[in-house]
Amino acid sequence: MVRELVSRGHHVRAVNRSGRAPALPGVEVHRGDITTAEGARAACAGAEVVYHCAAPAYDRWVQEFPPMTDAVRQGAAASGAKLVFADNLYMYGPVDGPMTEALPHAARNPNGRVRAAMAEALLDAHRSGELRVALGRASDYYGPGGVNTVVGTMVFAAALAGKPVRWVGSLDQPHTLSFLPDIARGLVTLGCDARADGHAWHLPAAPAVTGREFLDLVIAELGQPGTTSALGRPMQRLIGLFNPTVRALGQTWYQRDRPFVSDTSKFIATFGPFTATPHATAVAATLDWYRARPTS
Template identity: 30%
Template sequence: MTTKTSAGLALVIGATGGIGGAVADRLLAGGWRLRALHRNPEAARRSSGRAGLEWVKGDAMVEADVVAAAEGVSLVMHGANPPGYRNWAGLQLPMLNASIAAAKAADARLVFPGTVYNFGPDAFPDLAESSPQNPRTRKGAIRVQMEQALARASEDGLRVLIVRAGDFFGPKPGNNWLSQGLLKPGRPISAVSYPGPLAVPHAWAYLPDVAETMVRLVEDEAGLGAFEVFHMRGQTLTGAALVQALEAVAGRKLSVSRLPWFAIRAMAAFNETMREMLEMRYLWEAPVLLDNRRLVARLGAEPHTPIEEALRIALAGLDALPHDRAALAA
């Protein structure tokens, strides 16, 4: 039987983003003191709406800034992510290396959100923590390099926690497939543009559930090893089931079409975001499922918000609920 670690001081890198913001909210709700790094802390303070969060000035690309921000913390959450799919090769590893240096200097646990991009079709459909990582994309290759850097750092004394999950969504607009691929934010939902066959299961991850999972794990620090990896099953749905849930939330029938891959292919030659989206197509063509048995054995159950509730909150955050439903939700 392990003992729950009392809440302490944590540093969140990327607190204005999706996963970083969700983890920041969960840590604050759990009584943690929280510090966040931002190049413009005053603007971040005004826009975040998070009371009790200490914003400090710094750049996630500058190791000295991150090390200074991490002084005295017991947890570093690395939630930094370049906007869109742009310049992953130039930004991701330097930012992660800065967080590694900071966590080492503070003797803190480093938490990292993993993805399915590490894996190729040879590992499908059921992905375990130890499944072979043979990515098909440049973004996936960078993800593998990042996890390898974390594994090397753990051999040098860093304590690491990686939680891998499917495609993130909600409760706010962000860099994800739901808000940037399937529907149009800022207008009542009437149509869905789906990237793959509607009969194929796909793994989604509601951000508050991912944050809850991460925080529960780190609060059981005594039960964690130096290098830990867990998979979340998340919201695993066929395209048809997702559309059905969206229709239930919207209270109307939705028109459904396939994402126009031909147009994305045409734009990919000139647009980095489109090129990276095109490379990810294979993840929609076959079942991609995460085996969460190890996580369930540790926590007893995986945190799981019912899909209609999660989508209702996500659509409200995207200003995509029909007006009558938005009023009801409010």
Template identity: 35%
Template sequence: MALHTLLGGNGTIAQALYPLLLESGARVRLVSRSSPSVPGAESVAADMLDREAVMKAVAGSDVVYLLVGIAYDARVWKRDWPVIMQNVVDACKASRARLMFFDNAYMYGKQDGVITEETPYRPVSKKGEIRAGVARMLEREMQTGGLQAAIVRAVDFYGPGVTDKSAPGIFVFANLVKGRRAMWPVNADVPRSFNYVPDAAKAMVLLANDSRTWGETWHLPSVLPAPAGREFVRIAAGSLGTAGKVTVLPKWLLKAAGWFVPFMREAYEMLYQDEFAFRFSSEKFEKAFQFVPVSFEEGIRETARWFMKEKGNPG
């Protein structure tokens, strides 16, 4: 059986991905600082900044998934991401493992049209510049033929079980399920793309087991047309039986929040994704794999059901 190693085994995507890999008959190794214990999977503790630790964690792997999340701080990203990428590339080369890098869309910057895999990198943020640099590191390795790798990209995500690392989870579902007004950053009247986590995990399993994957960049499933914030809230509120009113958080308020909350200070430079239309296309993947993404209506309803069950506050 092929060994699939998930670097960042405690993260949101890893938690959705590894059960599907186990169901497919693969052996699974979860790697993180804390060595998560999961029935049916091997657990390994490793620091991604430690080259030898990464070498040992990857040894014997057939497919490696780089799913690592680090502190949401541009200074930390600039310092650590190039080191992490080089360590993982070197380890995959040494083990002759294929590498799938779970990337975001920050390097595209503000785009007027639909974002595809062919959209040029035009970052307008510090974190976007860093991610563009890291992506180019891997692209060079892919082009030289020294490593079989693929980049898979997602935007912000939502879904059952997705809470603290999801803007819809924090601003919409967590508030509505407690009878509060939903919130939305900056502009609730422009289209905003998201990825539904169960779809993203299914797509990665398909990609990992197909020879067409390697040497390419793929956008993970995201439905177009994307809803505006008010429509997203309306569907969520209808699923939870609550009022669909939304409080739009202005940029000045979010900037002020950054004076006290480090995460908000770092998130401020990314608000262009909410202020202007942000459309992310997965047509390439959908056509190649005959994949139909879960609609926003169904995905939002499923997420609302999960929040109602797990996060509700009866009585």
């Protein structure tokens, strides 16, 4: 997000707990805690648009995500800023076809209900006139910087280390995957266009691929033989006994045993053509980032 905004000539305040940010011109670094209303107000002070891309640990969403998002909403409202929320597709629950923004929020699992509740609260705040809000929804993501994702360490880091490359779920079901720079481009579009206000939007992504097709792209880009496999439901349950993040993935296994495809036609029809990065190009860029990433 920082790089995309800077590339468009915006002055950016990068907010995080560490106070570190990319060494780019036009970036103001703010070390802060947006889990409190006071911290969020300080972080958002003077902003015209606030991009809420923060999240607690995956297995702590139910306890920590709603108060964090409520604090950010208060901070953005206090500054008179528009709020753009980096959302996902959990609120819909199991579906029988491509997902559109018109689907009901039918999720019954805890993380899905939390996502639905936050989205509805933010849109209610927009309708009440408290502040302007736009929601940008993406699927499972990958790309430079993308480590807290099922398409991260188990795929790219493992491939570079010569380890088996694992796909979570069925290898043969189509799945929309979002490239992080494309997500950033989509969110900035929502932040800069008043037509986005008061709505949820599925952010453009390259066409859905199966897990097998995606892993084949990774192996092909490496240019050397590799082993690919699926992490199925029994193994997920077993690993989940010791790993709370993997355990939480069981809530949304329906995303992994059938097609999980996002329809982004509403975004394109409203804001115009958007050339999503082809998966082959995005995979190469992601591998390059992992190669350059310091190891510890």
